[in-house]
Amino acid sequence: MQKILVARPIFPDVIERLEQYFEVDWNNGDVLSADEFARRLADKDGALTAGDPVGPAVLSAAPRLRVVANMAVGYNNFDMAAFNASNVLGTNTPDVLNESTADFGWALMMAAARRIAESEHWLRAGHWQKWAYDGFLGSDIHGSTLGVIGMGRIGQALARRARGFNMQVLYHNRSQVAPQIEAELNAQYVSKEELLRRADHVVLVLPYTKENHHTIGAAELALMKPTATLTNIARGGIVDDAALAEALRAKRIAAAGLDVYEGEPNLNPALLTVPNVVLAPHIASATEATRRAMANLAADNLIAALGEGPNAGRPANPINPEVLGKARV
Numbered sequence: 001m002q003k004i005l006v007a008r009p010i011f012p013d014v015i016e017r018l019e020q021y022f023e024v025d026w027n028n029g030d031v032l033s034a035d036e037f038a039r040r041l042a043d044k045d046g047a048l049t050a051g052d053p054v055g056p057a058v059l060s061a062a063p064r065l066r067v068v069a070n071m072a073v074g075y076n077n078f079d080m081a082a083f084n085a086s087n088v089l090g091t092n093t094p095d096v097l098n099e100s101t102a103d104f105g106w107a108l109m110m111a112a113a114r115r116i117a118e119s120e121h122w123l124r125a126g127h128w129q130k131w132a133y134d135g136f137l138g139s140d141i142h143g144s145t146l147g148v149i150g151m152g153r154i155g156q157a158l159a160r161r162a163r164g165f166n167m168q169v170l171y172h173n174r175s176q177v178a179p180q181i182e183a184e185l186n187a188q189y190v191s192k193e194e195l196l197r198r199a200d201h202v203v204l205v206l207p208y209t210k211e212n213h214h215t216i217g218a219a220e221l222a223l224m225k226p227t228a229t230l231t232n233i234a235r236g237g238i239v240d241d242a243a244l245a246e247a248l249r250a251k252r253i254a255a256a257g258l259d260v261y262e263g264e265p266n267l268n269p270a271l272l273t274v275p276n277v278v279l280a281p282h283i284a285s286a287t288e289a290t291r292r293a294m295a296n297l298a299a300d301n302l303i304a305a306l307g308e309g310p311n312a313g314r315p316a317n318p319i320n321p322e323v324l325g326k327a328r329v
């Protein structure tokens with residue numbers, strides 16, 4: 001039987017499925033240290049990860065390893081150049097999380113615009129004595145302008161929801177999407193700068209790459225309207241969190257909604273001191289149904305890539321399909 005490592009706690013019934021095909025080493029505890037992760041991978045043929053960094057050192061310490069299945073659509077934790085150099089396949093879990101993640105983007109954006117977390121903290125602290133005409137005034141969602149940076153599958157799901165709120169949609173992306181998608185979403189392609197100047201609510205939905213590190217920093221925040229909100233459901237590192245905390249403190253923008261952070265789960269402490277930010281612990285895909293779908297898709301990818309099950313040799317979501325069928329080096 002081939003051996004696999006499941007690096008994180010996941011649904012026990014998914015482990016049972018994997019055990020039908022493999023000898024499973026399951027870390028059902030705390031996140032493994034980098035050394036322990038590499039040590040436990042050393043004799044494995046495959047692995048199921050969720051954000052665990054996999055680079056050249058890990059791959060060369062695991063000479064049998066042929067596939068790493070990430071339980072996430074984002075795979076910036078994989079060094080794909082190292083995967084390609086070793087002929088190791090990476091897989092991810094696209095599509096199954098589009099709608100849940102888009103829902104959560106809206107939840108954060110609306111909570112930021114309408115000051116839901118901030119007012120709840122105030123209420124819990126016992127400050128609510130009377131109604132006030134100017135209590136927690138926010139900014140409207142309906143009829144406003146949505147700015148989506150990153151118009152992939154999740155960005156499109158997010159933009160589609162704007163119709164019900166009668167919003168204008170601006171977007172910026174590496175490349176312009178097909179005209180029929182623009183028409184369906186009623187979305188207009190603009191430069192990042194124009195989007196930041198015009199949007200009332202900016203939402204980030206782009207993958208993290210070295211090139212878009214700090215896509216939003218002090219200069220970009222300065223372009224935004226003082227009444228605008230910024231929501232990040234993409235990845236930590238796309239926003240300069242220190243610059244954002246300062247912009248929120250100085251009220252250069254009205255509010256922010258964040259699900260992801262530089263260096264998470266550790267947050268820039270300045271973010272914890274500003275009231276006008278809604279903070280979530282990286283849970284945009286966290287519904288029971290979606291996390292189950294992600295776990296099962298990651299398992300299916302691993303089973304197929306290791307030549308087992310009904311789709312043996314044909315995993316659904318290869319990131320680097322060019323290595324399929326090549327000998328491990």
Ligand code: 8YV
Nearest residue numbers: 050051071072073074097285
């Ligand atoms: C994951 C995510 O839960 O899919 C992604 O890219 O950010 C989340 O849905 C998280 O990355 C853990 O793997």
